[in-house]
Amino acid sequence: MSGAVTPPxxxxxxxxxxSADAPAEKSWPLWEVFVRGKRGLSHVHAxxxxxxxxxxxxxxxxxxxxxxxxxxxxxVVRADDITASSPDEKDSFFDPAADKIYRxxxxxxxxxxxxxx
Amino acid sequence: MSGLVNSTxxxxxxxxxxxxxADNGPSGVSPLAPYLLGLADDVMxxxxxxxxxxxxxxxxxxxxxxxxxxxxxxxxxxxxxxxxGSIDGTGRxxxxxxxxxxxxxxxNVHLVEQERGDFADEMAxxxxxxxxxxxxxxxxxxxxxxxxxxxxxxALKEVRxxxxxxxxxVVRLGDGTPESHRxxxxxxxxxxPHLAELFDDDEASLTAAGLGVGVLPSSLHDAVVARVSRVAxxxxxxxxxxxxxxxxxxxxxxxxxxxxxxxAEMQHIARSHPGATW
Numbered sequence: 001m002s003g004a005v006t007p008p009x010x011x012x013x014x015x016x017x018x019s020a021d022a023p024a025e026k027s028w029p030l031w032e033v034f035v036r037g038k039r040g041l042s043h044v045h046a047x048x049x050x051x052x053x054x055x056x057x058x059x060x061x062x063x064x065x066x067x068x069x070x071x072x073x074x075x076v077v078r079a080d081d082i083t084a085s086s087p088d089e090k091d092s093f094f095d096p097a098a099d100k101i102y103r104x105x106x107x108x109x110x111x112x113x114x115x116x117x
Numbered sequence: 118m119s120g121l122v123n124s125t126x127x128x129x130x131x132x133x134x135x136x137x138x139a140d141n142g143p144s145g146v147s148p149l150a151p152y153l154l155g156l157a158d159d160v161m162x163x164x165x166x167x168x169x170x171x172x173x174x175x176x177x178x179x180x181x182x183x184x185x186x187x188x189x190x191x192x193x194x195x196x197x198x199x200x201x202g203s204i205d206g207t208g209r210x211x212x213x214x215x216x217x218x219x220x221x222x223x224x225n226v227h228l229v230e231q232e233r234g235d236f237a238d239e240m241a242x243x244x245x246x247x248x249x250x251x252x253x254x255x256x257x258x259x260x261x262x263x264x265x266x267x268x269x270x271x272a273l274k275e276v277r278x279x280x281x282x283x284x285x286x287v288v289r290l291g292d293g294t295p296e297s298h299r300x301x302x303x304x305x306x307x308x309x310p311h312l313a314e315l316f317d318d319d320e321a322s323l324t325a326a327g328l329g330v331g332v333l334p335s336s337l338h339d340a341v342v343a344r345v346s347r348v349a350x351x352x353x354x355x356x357x358x359x360x361x362x363x364x365x366x367x368x369x370x371x372x373x374x375x376x377x378x379x380x381a382e383m384q385h386i387a388r389s390h391p392g393a394t395w
Contacts, residue, residue: 049178050176050177051178053289055285056289059182060178060181060182063181063182064178
């Protein structure tokens with residue numbers, strides 16, 4: 001946070017006096033929130049929020065996403081740190097899997113007394 | 118630091134007859150009621166104050182955080198009021214206590230009724246109040262009264278989180294920019310005169326402590342100051358050494374100006390539409 005008080009010289013020359021008093025609102029960074037509903041389940045993306053740092057992001061997540069006993073564990077990840085597939089690449093990424101039904105484990109007979117399968 | 122919030126002077130007004138006391142029947146009146154009413158009114162009034170931050174906090178996430186804390190405190194008050202009504206001989210319910218009492222009947226300390234100020238003011242107040250509450254509720258879990266001990270057990274988990282929330286913010290503001298440091302330091306100084314009341318041993322607390330139900334407020338002082346000092350150190354802030362004046366009278370129903378406005382806002386719907394439900 002150091003150096004936040006002194007704007008670069010060339011900008012301050014161009015910017016009118018009045019706007020120096022009202023700097024453009026700088027928002028906190030965005031964080032993605034993952035909630036584990038109960039032991040044994042995996043964390044699931046619940047939404048996102050703003051927070052100045054990781055510790056406060058975790059607490060904001062607690063306050064925003066677990067108010068109704070939704071979880072027993074929380075992860076927060078900076079949205080900037082997530083590398084996501086692009087909607088433009090959707091066809092080349094995902095369509096080639098469409099006609100390869102032999103990859104699904106559907107060609108086995110599952111015994112009746114096997115749970116969770 | 119021991120003289121920071123001097124607790125030797127209990128307000129003399131506490132000997133006055135309570136305005137509502139004449140209505141109480143002579144039989145079945147527990148001597149604990151005045152003490153518990155002080156505890157309940159502290160959290161009820163602070164819940165109302167904190168709820169003002171909804172839509173006024175720096176970010177919507179902080180609206181939620183302070184709103185959640187307010188709801189925790191409201192829950193603590195709601196657990197206590199019906200119990201007080203059952204032991205003070207009046208049979209009053211939670212709405213009677215919250216919505217139908219006038220200013221002179223409230224027993225909260227001045228700290229919680231003060232106007233909310235800026236965000237640093239609120240974090241300074243929340244830091245002190247939740248540090249006090251952590252010590253108070255820890256002690257009350259050992260109460261000889263099952264209801265009081267039960268409420269304290271639940272409240273303790275909540276107020277630990279409140280203390281954590283306030284501590285994180287005080288550290289970030291104190292150890293942040295020059296302006297945030299200056300304003301956080303100023304807030305610590307502004308809140309100081311209202312702290313001594315928390316640690317006054319008035320007649321109600323002496324009675325309750327004597328019965329093993331309550332705890333002497335003065336016995337919490339050192340531990341509370343130690344908690345706040347640790348946070349202030351980490352935040353590169355200096356706890357002010359003392360204040361030239363201190364508030365008093367809250368536990369006896371003598372309040373500062375902001376409480377009347379707070380009660381008017383909080384109570385006007387319930388009083389304009391008596392008995393309304395939805």
